[in-house]
Amino acid sequence: MSKKTAVQIDDLTVAYNYKPVLWDIDLEIPEGVLMAIVGPNGAGKSTLIKSVLGILKPIAGSVSIYGKSYEKQRSLVAYVPQKGSVDWDFPTTALDVVMMGTYGSLGWVKRPRQKEKKAALEALEQVGMLPFKNRQISQLSGGQQQRIFLARALVQDASIYFMDEPFQGVDATTEIAIINILKALRKANKTVIVVHHDLQTVPEYFDWVTFLNVKKIATGPVKDIFNDDNLTKTYGINYKVSIQK
Amino acid sequence: MSSAQLEIQLIASLVAIACAIPGTFLVLRKMAMISDAISHSILPGIVVGFFITQDLNSPLLIVLAALTGVITVVLVEQIQKTGLVKEDTAIGLVFPALFSIGVIMIAKNANDVHLDVDAVLLGELAFAPFDRLLISGVDVGPKSLWIIGSILVITVALLFAFFKELKLSTFDAGLAASLGFSPVIIHYGLMTVASVTTVGAFDAVGAILVVALMITPAASAYLLTTDLKKMLFLSIFFGVFSAISGYWVAHWLDASIAGSITTILGLLFLVVYLFAPSKGLIAVMYREKQQKIEVSLLTFLLHLKNHTEENERHVNHLREHINWQKIRAKTVVDLALKNNMITIDKHIVSLTEKGDDFTSQAIDYIITNEDAQIEDMKDDFFLFRG
Numbered sequence: 001m002s003k004k005t006a007v008q009i010d011d012l013t014v015a016y017n018y019k020p021v022l023w024d025i026d027l028e029i030p031e032g033v034l035m036a037i038v039g040p041n042g043a044g045k046s047t048l049i050k051s052v053l054g055i056l057k058p059i060a061g062s063v064s065i066y067g068k069s070y071e072k073q074r075s076l077v078a079y080v081p082q083k084g085s086v087d088w089d090f091p092t093t094a095l096d097v098v099m100m101g102t103y104g105s106l107g108w109v110k111r112p113r114q115k116e117k118k119a120a121l122e123a124l125e126q127v128g129m130l131p132f133k134n135r136q137i138s139q140l141s142g143g144q145q146q147r148i149f150l151a152r153a154l155v156q157d158a159s160i161y162f163m164d165e166p167f168q169g170v171d172a173t174t175e176i177a178i179i180n181i182l183k184a185l186r187k188a189n190k191t192v193i194v195v196h197h198d199l200q201t202v203p204e205y206f207d208w209v210t211f212l213n214v215k216k217i218a219t220g221p222v223k224d225i226f227n228d229d230n231l232t233k234t235y236g237i238n239y240k241v242s243i244q245k
Numbered sequence: 246m247s248s249a250q251l252e253i254q255l256i257a258s259l260v261a262i263a264c265a266i267p268g269t270f271l272v273l274r275k276m277a278m279i280s281d282a283i284s285h286s287i288l289p290g291i292v293v294g295f296f297i298t299q300d301l302n303s304p305l306l307i308v309l310a311a312l313t314g315v316i317t318v319v320l321v322e323q324i325q326k327t328g329l330v331k332e333d334t335a336i337g338l339v340f341p342a343l344f345s346i347g348v349i350m351i352a353k354n355a356n357d358v359h360l361d362v363d364a365v366l367l368g369e370l371a372f373a374p375f376d377r378l379l380i381s382g383v384d385v386g387p388k389s390l391w392i393i394g395s396i397l398v399i400t401v402a403l404l405f406a407f408f409k410e411l412k413l414s415t416f417d418a419g420l421a422a423s424l425g426f427s428p429v430i431i432h433y434g435l436m437t438v439a440s441v442t443t444v445g446a447f448d449a450v451g452a453i454l455v456v457a458l459m460i461t462p463a464a465s466a467y468l469l470t471t472d473l474k475k476m477l478f479l480s481i482f483f484g485v486f487s488a489i490s491g492y493w494v495a496h497w498l499d500a501s502i503a504g505s506i507t508t509i510l511g512l513l514f515l516v517v518y519l520f521a522p523s524k525g526l527i528a529v530m531y532r533e534k535q536q537k538i539e540v541s542l543l544t545f546l547l548h549l550k551n552h553t554e555e556n557e558r559h560v561n562h563l564r565e566h567i568n569w570q571k572i573r574a575k576t577v578v579d580l581a582l583k584n585n586m587i588t589i590d591k592h593i594v595s596l597t598e599k600g601d602d603f604t605s606q607a608i609d610y611i612i613t614n615e616d617a618q619i620e621d622m623k624d625d626f627f628l629f630r631g
Contacts, residue, residue, distance in 0.1 A: 053423040079423040086417045091471045104424035109406050136471035
């Protein structure tokens, strides 16, 4: 494979109060993969994403997006945070939340206009949430809220998507709807990086996987490295999954 | 109405607007307590400024006090960051310490001046018209009016410029950071505005009312709307309404203006809390009662659906079978009849086609938690409004 590298992480170490949660991570994510990041609770999966996006400051190491620093490549990257990270009682509508995805390209002070609204409506349509555009966000089900978050990332029209547990607390229909959108993104040669919890679905959903537990355990194509050996190394216990490949 | 009365109401209203704007964001950021901390801990800033300038309306006073406000926020965050105490404890540690430093400084050095602890806590709105601003000998109005007016203009300008950024970083700080809108800058910007507003309003309404004017209108508005812009407008409206009606209540009762405004604010919140259409206490209790009845209805319909044998569906036996009290059973049967979901023929209850469909659909929803098909039913039944 002579694919371009979308995300390059070198010697990344992140600590909370001097306790490392990520230790010397080297990771190269090729363009156009749909990659799962798996690992136990506290393995630093969310921390890894947040450090790449400049939300957390690493104590060592560097990250580059297509060879340049994240600050220079912001417009190429979209982010779906964990659903639980925001207050869904916030007084706003589904459409307004999706519009927030356009704020990055607008920059400071400038207000969203008709063009941004149109893009947001299209993204809502894409995730099947157009009928709910004017609904207050607390009046949406968990699955619908997750779709709104996905639409907000889609509206950024990025090259690389980082998603923090997009399948958490969603019903089966939404999960299928989301994974279909992610696969469509991959088809369009976008790179999608997903923090994922359900090991059973990794081979079905993803073509690339990274095992993480404070340190990087392994990274590569699912068909080559998604095995009991790596699972055991990552999760500590003698891990046996009988997954159909 | 005398011009002094008009000026007092105008000052109170401008203070209310200037407070409602940062207050709305403080409430949404769950930082209401920080305004309490700021309002008290800016006292040493005011005192030091007063010692330097000997003028309570000097801009230096506002700068120093606002600085103390921001220092308060930083101190609270630093203490919290150690992980040894929680945020509310950190707030409780910082502001009494700073406030008491201010109190001691006043007691030691400023016994003979206008600056006293009573004025600090409750303000002297009634005296505001006496302190005039003279520009080359011409009286242009009370100084307080000009101070709070200037602060308000700046606050509104900042709100217009950075509304989008404020909204985004309040709702989702993570996304704001990843898009390059530093939530830290916005956070401290908001804290600075809150501090400056507090100082500007301080002289007029005092440390306690400033908190009430920041938090109460916003908290009331929060219960009434699901739109951030409307919430801002409602907060402003509630603030101004309380300011003006509070003034007249004080006038009639010959009582403290600040106290009356705060009382009106409290009553206003109580009314909203009780009667708000969807989030109010009464609406919530009504909804819960409805939901209870509807769950009973569903249980009842399901029982009918599951039992074809007639003895299970006889009106007189239903109570025993479902184990309900008489009144509840009657309410449920009446509700089902009213909605054409059952028919009663010779004391035997049967599901109608509509009742049968409804039951299947509802059970399906509860099992699959699939929302799409339930949309039409939502208007009729509270049960699915979740």
